[in-house]
Amino acid sequence: MRVDLSSLGWDDGFKAAYSPFNRPDQYPARVTRVDRGVCSALTAHGPVRASLGGSVLDRAASDPSAFPCAGDWVAVREWPDDRVTIEAVLARRTAVVRATVANDSGGQVLAANLDTAAVVEPLDPDPDLGRVERLLALAYACGASPLIILTKADLLRDPAAVAASVGLAAPGVPVITVSTRTGAGLDLLAPHVRPGRTLGLLGPSGAGKSSLVNAIVGTTVMGTQEQRADGRGRHTTTFRALVCVPGGGAVLDTPGLRQIGLFDAADGLDGAFDDITALAEQCRFKRCSHEHEPGCAVLAAVESGALAPRRLASWRKLKRELSFATRRREARVTKAELFRHRRSEQRRRARP
Ligand SMILES: Nc1nc2c(ncn2[C@@H]2O[C@H](COP(=O)(O)OP(=O)(O)OP(=O)(O)O)[C@@H](O)[C@H]2O)c(=O)[nH]1
Ligand SMILES: [Zn+2]
DSSP: OOOOGGGGTOOHHHHHHHGGGOOTTEEEEEEEEEETTEEEEEETTEEEEEEEOHHHHHHHHHOGGGSOOTTOEEEEEEOTTSOEEEEEEOOOSSEEEEEOSSSSOOEEEEEESOSEEEEEEESSSOOOHHHHHHHHHHHHHHTSEEEEEEEOGGGOSOHHHHHHHHHTTSTTOOEEEOOTTTOTTGGGGGGGSSTTOEEEEEOOTTSSHHHHHHHHHSSOOSSEEEEOTTOSOEEEEOOOSEEEOTTSOEEEEOOOOSOOEEOSOHHHHHHHTHHHHHHHTTSSSTTOOSSSOTTOHHHHHHHHTSSOHHHHHHHHHHHHHHHHHHHHHHHHHHHHHHHHHHHHHHHHHHOO
């Protein structure tokens, strides 16, 4: 199997980043999925399964975001005993990072090198605007162009009306409505699915992301249910996060996450709420909290009906969450610094 890497986004920039790793036993590859430290990746010669090389493990020990993730461009090495390892992860152009649920305060990279980051939300049941806003902040923070895809349009009589109301929670972001049942709207995805481009999907479980990947790719590749030969139940096979589109380009599905905490997404929040960001520039005080200050343009906009109170409440909630996450991260950094300081003090004292 030959894979055209350029159709997957391999370009001069990535080639230059790869050049230090160019040696006869190493190849560039794009990670399609990661399972407990084993990566599936596509090289120009076809798919490989690779474990993590020592240098990658070393870096990831102090920085979890150094672990390869779906969408990463990497250098894989083939060893004489047929083992394949990932020796380097090339710098990411864009990355979807969420706060980890665990007690630590690091970030987990969910997807890398997206050109378009699409928030996928079903039209039925009613779209959850708070969730759309949260995922949109994540999409903006990722650095790719944001997009909203509303799915299951076949279930509504007037999907355009609902799409318009979602649009109010996403000023300036294109909103597309699609149905994988009827095929309606799928053609609108063409600009985002073309050679060299990667479309990433972010959305809750059940939003129809896998169905969308299948519709775009034209074959069933995601979450196929397969009967086991012994008849003892089913298991889902062949899930790949990143899938090549036959006409060129790639689609990257992320698992339907129940909780996505924002991580280092202050710019993302500004982007997703650029109506509030623009109003804030008119506030009398530069560091206005938009809570009670006189001359607050944001509160005035709510008062006059120009800004929905729901939107301000949603912004406040995400803002609070983000400053909490930042404080936790800073606390962790301080603790690590304190630890290093004590260690060096101990060593200094131990010296004769
Ligand atoms: N009516 C209708 N149902 C759809 C459409 N797209 C998906 N569905 C149904 O919605 C359900 C969820 O679809 P999936 O594609 O599995 O959703 P998902 O977002 O991949 O969910 P996870 O795999 O859990 O992350 C399935 O029962 C699909 O058949 C659509 O366009 N119209
Ligand atoms: Zn204000």
